[in-house]
Amino acid sequence: ACYLSGELDVEPGECIKVKGKIQSDAKGFAVNVGKDSSTLMLHFNPRFDCHGDVNTIVCNSKEDGVWGEEDRKADFPFQHGDKTEICISFDEAEATVKLPEAEFKFPNRLGMEKIEYLAVEGDFKVKAIKFS
Numbered sequence: 790a791c792y793l794s795g796e797l798d799v800e801p802g803e804c805i806k807v808k809g810k811i812q813s814d815a816k817g818f819a820v821n822v823g824k825d826s827s828t829l830m831l832h833f834n835p836r837f838d839c840h841g842d843v844n845t846i847v848c849n850s851k852e853d854g855v856w857g858e859e860d861r862k863a864d865f866p867f868q869h870g871d872k873t874e875i876c877i878s879f880d881e882a883e884a885t886v887k888l889p890e891a892e893f894k895f896p897n898r899l900g901m902e903k904i905e906y907l908a909v910e911g912d913f914k915v916k917a918i919k920f921s
């Protein structure tokens with residue numbers, strides 16, 4: 790897992806680019822952004838085969854340690870072993886996850902005004918993280 794926490798200050802309109810490689814035997818991985826590990830604007834969790842889900846992206850928020858309502862996306866633009874770049878940005882209404890060939894939206898349920906915490910977990914090898 791790779792965590793950057795507490796010292797980030799990503800504001801609306803700015804983006805976090807996480808570049809890396811999905812492991813060839815990946816079961817799943819997650820990119821979490823928010824205030825800290827208990828307060829997440831977005832838990833972006835592509836599942837190849839875990840928790841009973843196959844090739845499904847599960848998104849959720851977390852408020853004071855309590856998960857919100859899950860949002861399962863229709864598209865699954867990932868394959869084992871893929872190199873990819875995940876760009877996360879947000880505004881007062883929603884978070885946007887831009888991938889090379891897909892884009893997902895998730896409501897900014899907590900009305901967060903900045904991202905101070907980033908964590909990448911699971912079967913994803915981080916090559917670079919850029920803020921722009």
Ligand SMILES: CCCO[C@@H]1O[C@H](CO)[C@@H](O[C@@H]2O[C@H](CO)[C@H](O)[C@H](OCc3cn(Cc4cccc(C#CCN)c4)nn3)[C@H]2O)[C@H](O)[C@H]1NC(C)=O
Pocket residue numbers: 815816817818819832834840847848849856859910911912
């Ligand atoms: C049908 C009745 C029951 O319903 C199920 O109930 C489960 C428990 O609530 C939910 O699952 C939880 O869902 C939550 C989002 O909502 C979260 O993803 C949370 O995981 C947090 C978490 C993150 N990490 C780190 C990490 C991340 C990714 C990869 C790895 C790896 C690896 C090495 N191969 C490790 N560890 N734990 C998950 O447990 C299911 O979706 C839900 N299913 C449905 C259909 O509703």
